[in-house]
Amino acid sequence: MPELPDVEHFRQVFRLHAAGKAVAGLEADPTILRNVQAGALARALIGQRFEDPGRHGKWLVCRTGGPTLLLHFGMTGDLIWSEDEPERHRHDRLILAFVEGGELRYRNMRKLGGVWLAHDDVELAAVLGSLGPDALAIGRRDFLERLSRRRGALKAALMDQSFVAGIGNILADEILWQARLHPRRAIQSLTPGELAVLHRVVHRVLRQASEGYDYVERRRSWLSHVRGHPGAACPRCRSPLSRTVTAGRTTYFCPVCQAGGFDALP
DNA sequence: TCGCTTGTTGATGG
DNA sequence: GCCATCAACAAGCG
Numbered sequence: 001m002p003e004l005p006d007v008e009h010f011r012q013v014f015r016l017h018a019a020g021k022a023v024a025g026l027e028a029d030p031t032i033l034r035n036v037q038a039g040a041l042a043r044a045l046i047g048q049r050f051e052d053p054g055r056h057g058k059w060l061v062c063r064t065g066g067p068t069l070l071l072h073f074g075m076t077g078d079l080i081w082s083e084d085e086p087e088r089h090r091h092d093r094l095i096l097a098f099v100e101g102g103e104l105r106y107r108n109m110r111k112l113g114g115v116w117l118a119h120d121d122v123e124l125a126a127v128l129g130s131l132g133p134d135a136l137a138i139g140r141r142d143f144l145e146r147l148s149r150r151r152g153a154l155k156a157a158l159m160d161q162s163f164v165a166g167i168g169n170i171l172a173d174e175i176l177w178q179a180r181l182h183p184r185r186a187i188q189s190l191t192p193g194e195l196a197v198l199h200r201v202v203h204r205v206l207r208q209a210s211e212g213y214d215y216v217e218r219r220r221s222w223l224s225h226v227r228g229h230p231g232a233a234c235p236r237c238r239s240p241l242s243r244t245v246t247a248g249r250t251t252y253f254c255p256v257c258q259a260g261g262f263d264a265l266p
Numbered sequence: 267t268c269g270c271t272t273g274t275t276g277a278t279g280g
Numbered sequence: 281g282c283c284a285t286c287a288a289c290a291a292g293c294g
Contacts, residue, residue: 003273058273072274076291091291150282168273170272
């Protein structure tokens with residue numbers, strides 16, 4: 001699930017149901033807590049009132065007047081409001097109950113990602129400090145300037161959270177497909193025209209994916225909609241998709257639309 | 267049993 | 281120092 005658009009959805013869930021409310025109780029699976037113990041987390045948050053949540057890349061940043069709760073959703077995380085799903089689930093790892101009623105559930109089957117607590121901006125920076133600018137918020141000039149300082153394969157840079165924060169494996173493939181660029185294309189070989197297209201597509205894909213829930217289902221003309229299905233063809237030209245490994249992750253691309261053969265890395 | 271999975275980190279090697 | 285690859289983390293599915 002969670003790349004930037006999914007965490008943006010979680011932010012809406014949090015803002016709609018938890019913002020402005022005071023924490024009455026807290027239950028935590030200790031194996032999901034990353035820099036705090038369950039007792040300390042409860043002491044820090046009970047009685048606090050959440051502000052409007054923020055998001056940076058794939059992180060949900062939940063400030064109160066005092067400490068800040070940080071959620072990362074790994075590959076299988078979710079955020080559920082109790083009215084939408086009355087029954088608790090076995091993989092609900094953090095439960096926040098509110099004075100006003102209702103509970104918010106952080107669910108995570110595989111325990112990649114987790115829950116952090118920051119007491120102040122110094123601790124916040126210790127958790128989020130290595131992230132690059134948010135991929136939806138970054139401007140064209142900053143994006144191109146940062147990219148120009150990198151070498152190597154384009155897809156690896158897009159997925160590197162210290163370069164820009166928020167793009168994962170699925171959306172990296174989507175962005176490259178929409179921009180018609182080969183995943184292993186050498187960054188330094190990109191023309192000014194291709195760079196302009198790339199930034200525009202990054203922004204457009206993230207914005208459109210964030211416009212509602214489940215873009216994989218919703219955006220039928222996208223690569224993501226067919227990606228990984230057996231025998232899948234390019235939604236544009238109907239060529240069979242290629243499957244490779246780039247930057248350690250399974251990569252789907254169209255060998256015709258994204259030929260970009262010249263200067264592609266081996 | 268093996269391989270695979272929308273994420274991140276640390277070790278290792280070129 | 282930079283970049284690529286791989287293992288590990290963990291749990292479920294086919």
